[in-house]
Amino acid sequence: MFLKPASAFAATSSTAALPGFAAFASSVKVIRSGRYYLVESSGLPSHNMMVGIKSWQQQVPTIKDYTGTNAWSIPTTPVISKAPLSAKNHFFRGAIALAVNGVPIFNALNNRGDDAYLAGELDDWGGHCGKADDYHYHVAPLHLQSIVGRTAPIAYALDGFPIYGSTEPDGAKVVGLDEFNGHFDKKKKYHYHGTSSYPYINGGFKGVVSEVDGQVSPQPSAGAYGPAGEPLRGATITGFQKVGDNHYDLAYTLNGGTYHVNYTATLDRMTVAFIDPQGNVRNEVYQRKAR
Known part of the structure; x- marks a missing residue:
């Protein structure tokens, strides 16, 4: 826990x-x-x-x-x-x-x-x-x-x-x-x-x-939230900033567009907003797996 x-x-x-x-x-x-x-x-x-x-x-x-x-x-x-x-x-x-x-x-x-x-x-x-x-x-x-x-x-x-x-x-x-x-x-x-x-x-x-x-x-366990990500070929991370307590925004470019991953992560769960260049938002919530 x-x-x-x-x-x-x-x-x-x-x-x-x-x-x-x-x-x-x-x-x-x-x-x-x-x-x-x-x-x-x-x-x-x-x-x-x-x-x-x-x-x-x-x-x-x-x-x-x-x-x-x-x-x-x-x-x-x-x-x-x-x-x-x-x-x-x-x-x-x-x-x-x-x-x-x-x-x-x-x-x-x-x-x-x-x-x-x-x-x-x-x-x-x-x-x-x-x-x-x-x-x-x-x-x-x-x-x-x-x-x-x-x-x-x-x-x-x-x-x-x-x-x-x-x-x-x-x-x-x-x-x-x-x-x-x-x-x-x-x-x-x-x-x-x-x-x-x-x-x-x-x-x-x-x-x-x-x-x-x-x-x-011995070595600590990191404790994953959800399924492992896949390589996003052609993407380059161009920005990363902390916008609040445990709240971050990551920006990356792909095929000429800028995308954002806006997320909040605590020791128990992570909420993520995936934002495309047109401003469309897809929300996900992940619970951290027990060690």
Whole structure:
């Protein structure tokens, strides 16, 4: 069930234990619990979304209940694996990392094995929405480095190792990355880097993780509203704006016309108005499926 209201995501955050999250303490909460840091968020960033997508699956960003037992889990003590797993042939489902703004990061390769960025599926911030209307990145959110600073990670891989931006924490040039986009520092501590070319983010896991049904476990459930959307060939998303509490308007062009998807999404349901270039409106209501 989805019981927590949107206001619950603005709770006071305890983020000092994991550098980087403090910059988003108003919307992300970090709690240490046993072997994991549990990270709670709504899954929605403060930056704009969706604009620039040229290959769209007709999914839109909605609030998520990544809280409590459905929070993100980051190991408190990451361990180097004796058999690291590559994202080239693993983890085509679910997230492989979590950005410090609470947005999950998926494999750079989509569920068909294609580079999502090169396929035109991503917005100007490196994200898009999955079948559960869940916003996530597929490349490193390098834009977060300007917010958290170069000394803090921009994300954490789900094996627990930090992901830094395009420079080392001391400002030095990044060199000597392995196939997972990571390396050991002078203190023999491992970390990953975000890059502007493939694999963009951690290209798998140097650390120990558990893979279940093609994704890292444990992992939150996003909770879909209705049937998954189909590709809308030829559409380009040109606008996206928040017009009220959990209320958004997405604009896209297709065959010379401008269409709108005007919707309100809560933790329980989504109401949608599909508006064509002539102003005709089709309304739909979807109830979120239980986790």
